[in-house]
Amino acid sequence: MNIDDEPDGPSTYDQDSTFPKHENDDDDDEVPEDTRTRLHTVNTTSSLAKKRIVEKIGFEEREHKMAAQHKMDSGSDIDYILAAKLPDESKRDELDRLAKQPASSKDPKDVKMVRKRGLFIQSLKKIGFEVESENTPDGSLLFIKLHAPFESLLKEAEKGKYKKTLNPKASEQLADLIPEKSLTDMLFKSLNPAQYLSFLKPDVEIEPESYSAEFKLSIREQFLNIDQPELFFSSGERTDLVWELLTRVKYGEKDSMAGIEKLLANGTFIAAFPLHDGPLVVEDGDSYDRGREVNDRKTLYETWAQLKLMFYFQPYDLVRKYFGVKIGLYFAWLGFYTYALIVPGILGFIVFFYGIALYNEQQDTKDVCNSDLEMCPLCPSCETWFLNETCSAYQASYWFDNEVTIAFAFFMSAWASIFIDFWKRRNAELAYDWDVLGFSEEERNRPQFRPTTRHRNPITGKMEKYYPPGIRQAKQVGSFATMLFMLALVIIIVFSVIVYRVAVRAALAGHFQDPQQASTVTAVTAGLLNLVGIVLMNQVYDRLAVMLTDWENHQFESEYEASLTSKIFLFSFVNSFASIFYIAFFKGKFVGRPGAYNKLVGFRQDECPPYGCMLELTIQLAIIMVGRQIINNVMEMLLPTLKRKLRNLMAPKELKCKTRRILPWENEYLNLAPYPQYGMFPEYLEMIIQFGFVSLFVSAFSLAPFFALLNNILEIRIDADKLLTVYRRPPAHRAATIGIWDNVMKFISYFSVVTNGLVISFTSSFIPRQVWRYAKGSMSGYIDRVHPLSPVEDEDSSDFGCHYFGFNEENGNLGQFYYEVLAARLGFLIVFEHVVFLVKFLFQYLIPDVPKAIKIAIKREEYLAKQALERAMEGEVQQERDRSSST
Numbered sequence: 019m020n021i022d023d024e025p026d027g028p029s030t031y032d033q034d035s036t037f038p039k040h041e042n043d044d045d046d047d048e049v050p051e052d053t054r055t056r057l058h059t060v061n062t063t064s065s066l067a068k069k070r071i072v073e074k075i076g077f078e079e080r081e082h083k084m085a086a087q088h089k090m091d092s093g094s095d096i097d098y099i100l101a102a103k104l105p106d107e108s109k110r111d112e113l114d115r116l117a118k119q120p121a122s123s124k125d126p127k128d129v130k131m132v133r134k135r136g137l138f139i140q141s142l143k144k145i146g147f148e149v150e151s152e153n154t155p156d157g158s159l160l161f162i163k164l165h166a167p168f169e170s171l172l173k174e175a176e177k178g179k180y181k182k183t184l185n186p187k188a189s190e191q192l193a194d195l196i197p198e199k200s201l202t203d204m205l206f207k208s209l210n211p212a213q214y215l216s217f218l219k220p221d222v223e224i225e226p227e228s229y230s231a232e233f234k235l236s237i238r239e240q241f242l243n244i245d246q247p248e249l250f251f252s253s254g255e256r257t258d259l260v261w262e263l264l265t266r267v268k269y270g271e272k273d274s275m276a277g278i279e280k281l282l283a284n285g286t287f288i289a290a291f292p293l294h295d296g297p298l299v300v301e302d303g304d305s306y307d308r309g310r311e312v313n314d315r316k317t318l319y320e321t322w323a324q325l326k327l328m329f330y331f332q333p334y335d336l337v338r339k340y341f342g343v344k345i346g347l348y349f350a351w352l353g354f355y356t357y358a359l360i361v362p363g364i365l366g367f368i369v370f371f372y373g374i375a376l377y378n379e380q381q382d383t384k385d386v387c388n389s390d391l392e393m394c395p396l397c398p399s400c401e402t403w404f405l406n407e408t409c410s411a412y413q414a415s416y417w418f419d420n421e422v423t424i425a426f427a428f429f430m431s432a433w434a435s436i437f438i439d440f441w442k443r444r445n446a447e448l449a450y451d452w453d454v455l456g457f458s459e460e461e462r463n464r465p466q467f468r469p470t471t472r473h474r475n476p477i478t479g480k481m482e483k484y485y486p487p488g489i490r491q492a493k494q495v496g497s498f499a500t501m502l503f504m505l506a507l508v509i510i511i512v513f514s515v516i517v518y519r520v521a522v523r524a525a526l527a528g529h530f531q532d533p534q535q536a537s538t539v540t541a542v543t544a545g546l547l548n549l550v551g552i553v554l555m556n557q558v559y560d561r562l563a564v565m566l567t568d569w570e571n572h573q574f575e576s577e578y579e580a581s582l583t584s585k586i587f588l589f590s591f592v593n594s595f596a597s598i599f600y601i602a603f604f605k606g607k608f609v610g611r612p613g614a615y616n617k618l619v620g621f622r623q624d625e626c627p628p629y630g631c632m633l634e635l636t637i638q639l640a641i642i643m644v645g646r647q648i649i650n651n652v653m654e655m656l657l658p659t660l661k662r663k664l665r666n667l668m669a670p671k672e673l674k675c676k677t678r679r680i681l682p683w684e685n686e687y688l689n690l691a692p693y694p695q696y697g698m699f700p701e702y703l704e705m706i707i708q709f710g711f712v713s714l715f716v717s718a719f720s721l722a723p724f725f726a727l728l729n730n731i732l733e734i735r736i737d738a739d740k741l742l743t744v745y746r747r748p749p750a751h752r753a754a755t756i757g758i759w760d761n762v763m764k765f766i767s768y769f770s771v772v773t774n775g776l777v778i779s780f781t782s783s784f785i786p787r788q789v790w791r792y793a794k795g796s797m798s799g800y801i802d803r804v805h806p807l808s809p810v811e812d813e814d815s816s817d818f819g820c821h822y823f824g825f826n827e828e829n830g831n832l833g834q835f836y837y838e839v840l841a842a843r844l845g846f847l848i849v850f851e852h853v854v855f856l857v858k859f860l861f862q863y864l865i866p867d868v869p870k871a872i873k874i875a876i877k878r879e880e881y882l883a884k885q886a887l888e889r890a891m892e893g894e895v896q897q898e899r900d901r902s903s904s905t
Contacts, residue, residue: 342750
């Protein structure tokens with residue numbers, strides 16, 4: 019059965035005109051007399067004459083409409099704009115004629131789209147929508163303005179289980195009760211910086227404390243502002259409710275032929291968006307913007323979306339009111355995460371400065387700088403060198419690899435878990451305040467879902483379109499195989515960088531007198547190459563992941579998002595951290611020793627310098643983490659601007675004409691980019707990968723939280739600016755949590771315990787130093803012990819009589835010291851992990867996900883809702899008695 023087969027229906031065009039019919043042309047209240055006369059002329063003349071007259075009077079007519087801006091001609095607010103691309107004028111009469119004929123599967127695509135558009139508009143009118151159509155001066159674009167009736171929104175609010183504020187009379191009996199707070203509640207409140215830094219709060223209206231209940235038409239009189247339709251729903255709530263209505267409006271007789279999403283997917287409409295509240299800047303004396311000097315968009319821009327406000331708190335309630343809970347939760351989470359980074363950022367700096375302050379006092383550092391040990395060549399064609407040449411690098415490694423680093427790694431491993439637990443509490447508070455606690459989104463078929471057969475629904479008993487799970491599972495296996503292939507490419511890239519390190523270091527060793535310079539140049543250039551590879555592979559795989567997930571043909575949006583998120587996160591995680599895992603846990607571990615080197619493609623394996631791999635790991639982390647942040651911020655600021663300019667260049671000339679002022683819907687279509695299909699997904703992914711850098715390898719890069727803090731301070735304002743100035747306004751969707759990202763953060767927090775324990779145990783030189791200090795009482799002799807003499811006896815060999823880094827004995831074999839260090843490393847790893855996990859579980863037990871005050875408030879709202887329902891029922895009974903007594 020072809021989904022595009024449609025019954026006969028009206029076209030989008032008026033019978034007498036190739037221009038879309040204006041639904042309120044007969045309304046004389048708002049139109050001047052001379053304009054009404056000419057509009058009547060337009061409706062009774064030929065197409066070419068109409069175009070000439072419209073062009074002649076267009077400026078005067080539009081100047082009149084500009085005063086209303088976001089109003090319908092009837093005076094109602096514009097809730098939504100639908101945009102459609104119209105065919106060439108020469109084809110319109112023929113398309114209009116064909117669209118009125120009975121539908122056929124052989125109809126051209128343009129005819130189907132005209133018919134669908136007409137039926138959709140007709141269905142909107144049937145359910146009470148006010149509909150007005152307007153086209154651009156050149157007739158290439160059609161804009162349809164929609165206003166939903168208040169009663170329809172109320173029914174949709176009841177169906178969607180919206181919670182609305184109860185009027186004060188309904189909750190006055192609880193007004194004086196003070197909510198009980200637990201010790202954890204009071205501790206959490208004491209950590210809120212807003213109460214101490216009130217001068218940094220944005221100057222916006224604060225929503226008063228109130229009680230809410232699930233909206234029901236049967237108790238509508240119990241809700242605040244029910245008699246004031248313009249105040250009952252916020253503009254954001256209206257956009258969400260109208261969108262939900264549009265997703266179910268039919269454009270044909272079949273049940274499957276419904277929803278604006280399908281019409282957007284097949285090109286019947288090219289855009290659907292609510293208008294922003296108003297301009298960002300209002301010029302004094304400009305009658306065009308009179309009455310809109312204050313609007314939520316302008317207020318948000320002035321109090322939130324500018325870099326100069328980066329140290330101010332965010333107006334979360336206003337963000338939620340304007341953009342909806344889903345976007346509000348993203349900014350609340352990002353703000354909470356940024357605030358939580360303040361202490362780790364400061365402590366990381368202290369750890370770094372501790373290393374800088376004390377590196378000269380370390381005995382092993384002094385021994386390296388004063389050493390006369392001649393080291394074995396770094397490559398077959400290289401010369402021997404002296405250990406004291408690495409003095410500066412050995413000192414720099416102590417900046418990040420010192421005793422305090424261990425305590426900091428322990429703190430950060432526990433911090434990740436504490437942050438997640440505290441965020442759950444904050445999430446519960448916001449969900450309660452924003453009336454979405456316990457909300458679950460209704461599942462409906464994706465417009466891109468393509469069923470191949472039909473089956474009987476076991477619950478409803480109805481025949482429904484169906485896609486066999488076996489086929490989807492086979493496709494998922496194919497997607498998994500493709501993902502494995504892409505991950506293999508990542509490993510190949512990492513391997514190529516390893517070969518690059520080995521080859522370039524060998525080549526540069528002969529050009530630098532100081533071998534450490536060759537190692538440093540190699541490490542930095544390899545890090546930059548790896549960064550470029552990461553960015554490019556992410557771009558490729560993001561598109562591939564979307565194609566694979568589309569191919570799997572998921573029925574519901576939640577299934578689609580879960581599949582897409584798992585693919586992209588897994589790949590981004592491996593892509594971002596593969597080289598770091600190599601340096602931390604594999605590099606230099608299988609090198610061998612002089613006279614018995616293990617080779618890779620003919621070269622000696624990539625080995626750690628005498629001061630260990632910790633400094634190189636730090637360099638790699640810094641380049642990838644900071645480099646990604648810089649690239650992402652530049653891309654976020656430049657790409658939308660470039661796309662907007664390109665769209666502007668391709669727009670009809672009449673829209674860019676300077677002789678008239680374009681209308682708001684034209685301006686937003688032309689100058690603002692469509693809101694991304696996947697919403698805030700890229701922003702979440704960027705921040706979660708950053709959370710990985712902050713958590714997983716903080717023991718090697720104590721400044722990671724500080725750089726994350728700096729980035730996030732900017733990120734909040736950049737993302738806010740994009741939403742207000744770059745993108746069209748999205749529908750204000752609801753959500754109770756940040757979704758799958760909670761579980762991703764939990765996974766990273768647990769995994770970070772293992773990685774930090776392994777880095778300290780096997781990558782850092784902390785354990786060998788402590789073993790030596792414990793055994794000898796000081797660090798004297800440590801450097802000589804970990805740089806034994808080569809066991810090569812051939813005097814003609816370049817490896818004869820030189821020293822190398824290792825825990826080997828004089829004969830080259832592994833001895834007691836090696837096994838003592840290995841035992842200490844394993845013991846530390848076990849103790850570290852057990853202690854950190856114990857602390858994590860302890861905090862999870864002590865910090866409840868939902869504050870006690872919120873639990874009590876929820877029960878109070880349930881009580882008030884029950885009371886309101888009882889009062890409504892009593893009122894109905896009394897009315898029935900009154901009617902009975904009167905008869």
